Amino acid sequence: MFTIIVKENTQEMAQAAFEVIKGVLDKKPNAVLGLATGSSPIGLYKKMIEDHKLTGRSYKDVVTFNLDEYVRLDRNHSQSYYTFMKEHLFDHIDIDLNNVHIPDGNAADFDAEVRRYEAELSKFHVDVQVMGIGSNGHIGFNEPGTPFTATTHIEALKESTRNDNARFFASIDDVPTHAVTMGIASIMKAKKILLLASTSYKAKAIAAMIHGPVTENCPASVLQSHPDVIVITDKAAASLLADEGH
Ligand code: GLP
Numbered sequence: 001m002f003t004i005i006v007k008e009n010t011q012e013m014a015q016a017a018f019e020v021i022k023g024v025l026d027k028k029p030n031a032v033l034g035l036a037t038g039s040s041p042i043g044l045y046k047k048m049i050e051d052h053k054l055t056g057r058s059y060k061d062v063v064t065f066n067l068d069e070y071v072r073l074d075r076n077h078s079q080s081y082y083t084f085m086k087e088h089l090f091d092h093i094d095i096d097l098n099n100v101h102i103p104d105g106n107a108a109d110f111d112a113e114v115r116r117y118e119a120e121l122s123k124f125h126v127d128v129q130v131m132g133i134g135s136n137g138h139i140g141f142n143e144p145g146t147p148f149t150a151t152t153h154i155e156a157l158k159e160s161t162r163n164d165n166a167r168f169f170a171s172i173d174d175v176p177t178h179a180v181t182m183g184i185a186s187i188m189k190a191k192k193i194l195l196l197a198s199t200s201y202k203a204k205a206i207a208a209m210i211h212g213p214v215t216e217n218c219p220a221s222v223l224q225s226h227p228d229v230i231v232i233t234d235k236a237a238a239s240l241l242a243d244e245g246h
Helices: 012-026 042-055 081-088 111-119 159-167 183-188 200-211 219-225
Strands: 003-006 032-035 063-066 069-070 128-131 153-156 180-182 193-197 227-232
Touching: 012 128, 012 193, 012 227, 042 081, 063 180, 111 153, 111 180, 128 200, 183 193, 183 219, 193 200, 193 219, 200 219, 200 227
Parallel strands: 003 227, 032 063, 032 128, 128 193, 193 227
Antiparallel strands: 069 180, 153 180
């Protein structure tokens, strides 16, 4: 079930997203948060940091699981998702890094790594999973065509996704070709999903997710069968929705 919240701008989106996270953390200071990278959650992370500094809310008992990581990008590379999470959130709150889980994009044995990550994840129940959406409807790095039954696995990135992400790298050749990602079945186990999307570039994917057929060609469409999905967008991303964006 979708709850759709359309906001004027990314500032207001971040505030609305923070209210959701705050609601979870107020009730459960040792919540399990599913986290995401990309530009969409950055405003939310800023609000979480501000709140931590202002109110002293502690993250020491919070456990986190990230959706994905690039394959064969050094962990300390400026564009690794490990670096992203440190810079945008973890370095600014009192989280215990022992409670942080991000797939290892440099594992010696990827079969073992995907099993290890899924096994670790299954010891917990994610209270809220934050995510963005790819312009092709991907969630995490589950590209179109990924079976809904997939658990954590290695995914070959579509050229369109590599192009979308090329802005963060010196050239398209530097964008990794593969990623380790939580699977769709792993993601669907979260109690609540908080999906953030802005700009008209995401409008088609948002409309397909909400109104389109449930199909592996649009991975996000699987969320139609999740009991609690909060979608926060700006007007542009909501412009192709049936009763929004007027
Ligand atoms: C990447 C991430 C996704 C994210 C998507 C959208 O491909 N793996 O998890 O949702 O980008 O990113 P942005 O929020 O920057 O548009």
